[in-house]
Amino acid sequence: MNSKILEIMLCALRNRNGGACFSIIHHLFNNLSATFSIRSSPPQSIPSTNSIVPTHKTPPTSSSSSSLAVSICSLLCNRVSSNSDNIDHVLGPYKGLLSSNLVLRVLMSYKQLGRSKTLTFFSWAGTHMGFRFHHSVVDYMLDFLCRRKLFDDMKCLLITVSMHNQGSVSCKALSICIRFLGRNGRIREALSLFEEMGTVFRCEPDNLVYNNMLYVLCKRQSSEEMVDLALSIFRRIQSPDTYSCSNMLVGLCKVGRLEAALEIFGRMDEIGVLPSRSAVNILLGELCSMSAKEGSVEKVRVKNTRRPYTILVPNVGCNSNAISGSIQPAIAVFRAVHSSGLLPSSFVVVKLISELCRLGKTEEAVEILMIAEERKLTCVEEGYSIVIRALCEHRRVEEASKLFGRMLQHGLKPKLVVYNSIISMLCKLGNLSDATRVYEIMNKKRCLPDNTTYAALIHANGERKDWKVAYDLLNEMLGFGWIPHFHTYNLVDSLLREHDQLDLCCKLERKLENKKLQKLCKNGQLDAAYEKAKSMLEHGICLSQSARDILKDVFQKCGKLNVVRQLLETANRA
Ligand SMILES: *[C@@H]1O[C@H](CO)[C@@H](O)[C@H](O)[C@H]1NC(C)=O
Ligand SMILES: *[C@@H]1O[C@H](CO)[C@@H](O)[C@H](O)[C@H]1NC(C)=O
Ligand SMILES: *[C@@H]1O[C@H](CO)[C@@H](O)[C@H](O)[C@H]1NC(C)=O
Secondary structure, eight states, X not given: OHHHHHHHHHHHHHTOOXXXXXXXXXXXXXXXXXXXXXXXSOOOOOOOTTTOOOOSSSOOSOOXXXXXXXHHHXXXXXXXXXXXXXXXXXXXXXXXXXXXXXXXXXXXXXXXXXXXXXXXXXXXXHHHHTTOOOHHHHHHHHHHHHHTXXXXXXXXXXXXXXXXXXXXXXXXXXXXXXXXXXXXXXXXXXXXXXXXXXXXXXXXXXXXXXXXXXIIIIIIIOOHHHHHHHHHHHHHXXXXXXXXXXXXXXXXXXXXXXXXXXXHHHHHHHHTOOOXXXXXXXXXXXXXXXXXXXXXXXXXXXXXXXXOEEEEXXXXXXXXXXXXXXXXXXXXXXXXXXXXXXXXXXXXXXXXXXXXXXXXXXXXHHHHHHHHHHTTOTTHHHHHHHHHHHHHHTTOHHHHHHHHHHHHHTTOOOOXXXXXXXXXXXXXXXXXXXXXXXXXXXHHTTOOOOHHHHHHHHHHHHHTTOHHHHHHHHHHHHHTTOOOOHHHHHHHXXXXXXXXXXXXXXXXXXXXXXXHHHHHHXXXXXXXXXXXXHHHHHTTOOOOHHHHHHHHHHHHHTTOHHHHHHHHXXXXXX
């Protein structure tokens, strides 16, 4: 043990951070032999405010530790010199009054004192109290040093305290040090502190220490090697709690060892330990990602043929740790945590619902959606969208209609994609009356249709030879500036011709061409717009007022208004 301490102290002296705890070290060196020689003698009595009779000069008048602390702080600020060499003189009268409580109060005024005087005071007080502080003082000081990354001083303090207090360093103190070391990437140092707990500090790690060690290994670092180490530490914990298990779950998930994570999850279930919400999120998220990978297909371009084409190749065995069918465990984990009253984040719930839908497991998706609804998660609307789309793709009319109705009942606002899925499905199934009904609801709820909505309805009406409705819809679609696909337009055009509605054909053509022209203008395709206008005029198609306006406008903006004027005037003259 001696050589270990000396090693640490020498190292501390070498790397000193601006004189922080030098006096602690100094004190230690001077007192080292004394300490060892008095090892067998009983410890000195611990000073307490009650038993103290001040022996120095003017005894301080007040006895309450808060006013003593105020006096000491003010002396430190105003009377102690900047290099602190007069501290013993200035604070002399207070020597006998020192108690852990008082020291802690002074330390807590560190903002007023500044770092250097805080540390000086601590060393001074420690020297006089033989570093027999209450744990709360030591914990506070360790936290203070760690936050300022004074890790060598932190180690010195640990050793000093443990030597003076017959090895009594609290588990809390060690867990603070381990956590901070880990946070600063000093994993090896954290580990060696952890391993030395028994030998150097004679302290049995408790769950706080274990959990901080696992936190460092699993959350901060998490390489295969670190996670293996964590597992071996985890197995030493007699009664692992929420945090031990959750840290372990996170670490295992991070390195993709989902099977091991599930094993721990199963054990937690047996011993009745709940995971933390973030651990559940990570575990479920990873299971979903894994499931998506298992089932994903890769697009492969086949080039050595006359016409290259793409084929889909299932993506198998990309990860040796993969568990096939990760979605089953995901559902099981979700159900288990839900029955314990815990729910994953909205983000993860959406991920799970999406993956279930992708796999066609819509029943499970609906089950989870209903739970999300009951627990008022923010993802409910998105969940409905995803599930309804999936149900529509699988042509599950009744279930989709039921969910859609439920959305409306609950005052949720279906998105365009929901309306489109349902309308397209109903149209494909030839259920035009219901499709129209949904379209009307959509209008009433002020959700604007897009070209997909119109295309579905136009084709369905076209098949019924209902030229009037088809024409109205196409007209409305153009009114919103949507350009139909060629076959959609063609369908209506032929239908009108079949029914001798040639004037409507002309109106439709004029509207279409004008919309195309406006679109070219809006996209800044000036040459194409010019050609379009020219060709329209040649074919005797009138330019609408709004088309003329936008045409002039865009050409004016690039200083070519004349070109357009000329074109339009020639047309007028003809
Ligand atoms: C060594 O410790 C004793 C109390 O144990 C103290 O009185 C003495 O001043 C210390 N020596 C130094 C040099 O700090
Ligand atoms: C249309 O679908 C609804 C359910 O959404 C059903 O009740 C109705 O009978 C169907 N109509 C036709 C003509 O298939
Ligand atoms: C709708 O318009 C987008 C471009 O805005 C186009 O990619 C898509 O093919 C159109 N869909 C239909 C059904 O017209």
